[in-house]
Structure formats: C-alpha cells, structure tokens
Amino acid sequence: MRFHDVFSFLLRLSAATAAAVTSCGRAAESADLIVTNGYVLTMNDRKDIHENGAVIIKDARIIAIGPASLAAQFTAPKTIDARGAIVMPGMINTHTHASMTVFRGLGDDVPDRLRALIFPLEKALVNRELVYWGGLHGMIEMVQGGVTAIANMYYFEDEVARAAKQLGLRGVFGQTVINFPAPDAPEPYGGIALAKKFAAEYRGDPLITPAIAPHAPYTLDAAHLRIIARESETLNLPVLMHVAEMTDEVATIRKEHNQTPIEYLDAIGLLNRRLIAAHCIFVNDSDIALLKARDVGIAHNMVANIKSAKGVAPALKMFNAGLRVGLGTDGPMSGNTLDIIGQLGYVAKLHKLDNHDRNVMLAVTVVEMATRGGARALHLEDRIGSLETGKLADVILIDRDATHMIPFYDAYSTLVYAAGPRDVRTTIIHGRVVMEDRKVLTVDVADVAAHMRTIAAGISAAVAKGIR
Numbered sequence: 406m407r408f409h410d411v412f413s414f415l416l417r418l419s420a421a422t423a424a425a426v427t428s429c430g431r432a433a434e435s436a437d438l439i440v441t442n443g444y445v446l447t448m449n450d451r452k453d454i455h456e457n458g459a460v461i462i463k464d465a466r467i468i469a470i471g472p473a474s475l476a477a478q479f480t481a482p483k484t485i486d487a488r489g490a491i492v493m494p495g496m497i498n499t500h501t502h503a504s505m506t507v508f509r510g511l512g513d514d515v516p517d518r519l520r521a522l523i524f525p526l527e528k529a530l531v532n533r534e535l536v537y538w539g540g541l542h543g544m545i546e547m548v549q550g551g552v553t554a555i556a557n558m559y560y561f562e563d564e565v566a567r568a569a570k571q572l573g574l575r576g577v578f579g580q581t582v583i584n585f586p587a588p589d590a591p592e593p594y595g596g597i598a599l600a601k602k603f604a605a606e607y608r609g610d611p612l613i614t615p616a617i618a619p620h621a622p623y624t625l626d627a628a629h630l631r632i633i634a635r636e637s638e639t640l641n642l643p644v645l646m647h648v649a650e651m652t653d654e655v656a657t658i659r660k661e662h663n664q665t666p667i668e669y670l671d672a673i674g675l676l677n678r679r680l681i682a683a684h685c686i687f688v689n690d691s692d693i694a695l696l697k698a699r700d701v702g703i704a705h706n707m708v709a710n711i712k713s714a715k716g717v718a719p720a721l722k723m724f725n726a727g728l729r730v731g732l733g734t735d736g737p738m739s740g741n742t743l744d745i746i747g748q749l750g751y752v753a754k755l756h757k758l759d760n761h762d763r764n765v766m767l768a769v770t771v772v773e774m775a776t777r778g779g780a781r782a783l784h785l786e787d788r789i790g791s792l793e794t795g796k797l798a799d800v801i802l803i804d805r806d807a808t809h810m811i812p813f814y815d816a817y818s819t820l821v822y823a824a825g826p827r828d829v830r831t832t833i834i835h836g837r838v839v840m841e842d843r844k845v846l847t848v849d850v851a852d853v854a855a856h857m858r859t860i861a862a863g864i865s866a867a868v869a870k871g872i873r
C-alpha cells in the first residue's frame with residue numbers, strides 16, 4: 406500500500422465516522438460548491454491522490470478535501486459530478502502577452518522579428534480597444550485550456566486587467582515600460598507613471614495583482630531600471646521582465662558592464678523576491694545561485710524558446726536547486742498557443758533530449774512546475790498551486806474519457822504525454838465556475854471572436870499596405 410493509499414484510507418475512515426455523526430442528526434455544513442466523484446490530484450507536499458474524491462468550496466476557498474464520502478457532510482447550492490475526470494489545481498501561465506493574439510500567425514518564420522516586425526506593428530496598431538479584445542480572447546483560450554492564473558505584460562495593461570476581471574481569471578498584470586515611445590505612452594519610459602496609476606487602481610483586488618513590467622535589460626537604461634527597482638520596493642509591486650533571453654543582450658551587458666544579465670540586474674537592485682524573470686536561458690551556475698539567494702521567480706517558456714531557436718534554459722537544474730520555476734507560453738506570436746497543457750510534453754521531452762537521459766524531467770516534476778511551481782514563481786504559493794484546505798479554489802476538471810486518455814495508469818504521465826487543452830471540461834477560479842462542460846459562463850465567447858475578426862481584418866489591411 407503506497408503512502409497516499411494509507412492516507413486516503415485514514416481519511417475515508419474519519420469521513421465515514423463524521424458521516425455517521427451527521428446521519429445521527431448533526432446538520433450538514435453549508436458550502437458554496439461541491440466537486441465530487443473525481444480522481445483528485447492534490448499536488449500537496451505528499452502528492453496525495455484521492456482516486457474517488459471530493460473538493461468542498463466556500464467563500465472562494467477550499468474548506469475540505471478527501472474521499473467522495475466527504476461530500477455527504479456538506480450541502481451546497483451547486484454540485485459538480487466529476488465522474489470520469491481528473492480534478493486538480495489549475496495550471497499557471499507564468500509569462501504571456503495575451504493581447505498579442507491579434508497578431509498570432511503573422512511573420513512566424515522570419516529573422517529578427519522582434520525589431521523588424523513586432524515593434525513596428527505594435528507602434529502602428531496597438532490601442533486600448535485592441536488590447537482589451539485581444540487580451541480577453543487570449544485569456545478565454547487560457548481558461549478553456551485549464552489555466553487559472555497568469556502573469557501578463559503589455560501596453561494598456563489596465564485594459565487586460567479589466568478583461569480578466571470580467572472573465573474571472575486571476576493574474577499578475579504588468580504595465581510595460583520601454584525606452585521608446587510606446588502605444589500607450591508617447592514619451593520613452595512613460596510606462597512607469599502608468600504602472601503607478603494602474604497599481605493604485607487595483608491594489609487589494611482579490612483577482613488582479615498589479616505589477617510593473619520593464620521590457621528587458623536591453624530595452625531600458627540603467628538609470629530607469631534603478632527607478633523601477635525603487636518604485637517596486639516602495640509600492641511592493643511585482644516586476645515582470647524578460648531576462649537573459651537574447652545572445653546580443655548577453656554580449657552587450659558583458660561589453661558595457663563586464664557582467665552577466667543576472668549580475669547586472671543584481672547590481673541595479675532588481676534581483677529580489679518581487680522579480681518574475683521570464684526565460685533565463687543564458688544563466689551559468691553562479692547566476693543560478695544568485696537567483697536562488699535573491700528568491701527570484703522564473704518563467705520557463707519551452708515552446709516559445711524552441712520556436713525562436715534561442716536555446717534550452719537550464720530549468721531542470723534551477724528546479725532541482727530549489728528555485729521557483731513555473732511554466733509559461735510567452736505571447737501568441739512566440740508560442741502561438743496559450744494553454745499550459747500543450748507545453749507539458751515539450752518540457753519533459755526537450756530536457757530529456759538536452760540531457761541525453763530519458764530519466765530526467767519526470768512527468769510529476771513537469772506537472773509540479775505547471776501548478777505549484779507556477780504559484781511559487783509568482784510568490785502566490787500560500788494561496789494557490791495545490792488543492793489543500795485553506796487555499797483559494799482554483800480547480801480544473803480534465804476528462805479521462807477521450808480515446809487518447811485511455812487507459813489511465815499514471816495521472817502525471819497521462820497529463821504530460823497524452824492530454825491536450827481540449828480535454829479540460831471545467832475551470833473554477835476563486836470558487837467561481839468560469840467554464841463548465843466546455844462552456845465559458847462569464848463572457849460571450851462568440852461576441853469576442855467577432856470583435857477579433859474585425860480587428861484582424863484591419864491588421865491584414867495595414868500589413869498589406871506595408872506596415873513593417
């Protein structure tokens with residue numbers, strides 16, 4: 406008998422006792438939502454699994470979790486029958502730019518696309534409306550793929566946050582700061598003032614954590630990076646940033662400062678527990694030790710990094726060293742899709758290939774990175790990332806009935822090597838059912854798609870006229 410079997414037996418025993426007490430006349434405890442009869446993957450410290458389990462939710466939190474018999478102790482206005490589904494913590498996308506769905510598929514196979522294509526397109530076309538609709542569309546895709554929390558960076562970030570609140574998606578939302586006139590700030594570095602305004606607007610929001618997002622070490626000067634470090638400390642604002650992603654970034658910082666990007670950011674004062682660093686491809690062992698000592702969160706974007714042919718970040722080494730490593734998709738111009746389930750197999754297989762060892766980057770490790778690891782990367786692990794009593798109720802149901810999901814011997818292996826985003830049946834965020842049986846309940850998906858097609862037609866026309 407494995408440990409979790411013993412544990413679930415004991416839980417079953419105690420639940421049976423409690424149920425008996427209840428049947429003797431004690432009133433059932435009230436809850437908001439009961440999810441029962443599912444294969445519950447808790448992702449807690451012991452990796453407990455309840456093969457026929459229940460999760461009880463009240464006031465946005467998990468108030469009880471255990472075998473399905475637990476459900477009898479509670480009454481709730483709504484019960485979800487999770488028969489035939491894995492019930493697990495929602496996936497966390499630790500690095501994305503949701504609004505860039507409007508540009509998805511443009512110039513996918515061209516060199517230097519950031520400067521030659523993306524920046525000019527954004528300069529010409531990005532406005533509030535585009536950011537809102539593109540952001541909402543991208544976040545719907547994430548909810549449909551079982552993502553319950555994100556870290557997003559873009560222009561007009563308040564529009565992305567507004568859309569996320571309507572949809573019911575949790576996240577850390579970073580207002581972009583960059584050293585040239587941006588779509589939302591005519592003066593270089595105007596994003597700093599916008600970030601402060603945005604932060605004041607959303608402070609204390611249960612779903613939205615406002616943040617500041619300096620684009621990268623190579624697109625901001627040191628003086629402004631220092632200002633951002635100070636503001637982040639004063640306002641306790643998370644910082645989202647692309648770090649150690651480009652070979653020319655590494656070369657320039659080496660030439661100008663004789664430092665690695667990680668050493669450079671440490672000297673600036675940005676390397677601390679408020680930083681969520683995306684990519685970290687070009688980091689050496691002493692950089693990794695420094696990232697660990699400074700308690701930095703890491704977003705590992707395997708699929709985007711493969712497509713851009715930049716390199717394989719030492720994510721396994723960082724994870725094994727105890728760093729806060731989560732998974733990200735990057736923007737939809739980089740990785741094209743925004744769900745995390747589609748990343749899992751690539752993360753496992755590329756690290757095996759990179760290490761020439763099929764016994765590394767185990768499926769359970771990859772699922773951990775997608776859930777608890779993501780929560781740790783965002784410094785939200787006390788609230789989300791696992792199904793445990795007291796945590797916020799970010800829960801997904803994944804169907805086990807599809808042809809490719811049968812047979813079902815090992816949940817982690819099935820999730821990493823077989824599951825796809827369309828297997829997600831239901832997505833619950835902050836105790837609210839945002840998608841049920843594949844139907845998004847909070848926004849009109851068809852209406853959003855219609856707006857997207859209109860915006861895309863305008864972009865097509867602009868590209869045809871030669872905006873590059």
Ligand SMILES: [Zn+2]
Binds near residue numbers: 500501683735
């Ligand atoms: Zn990015």
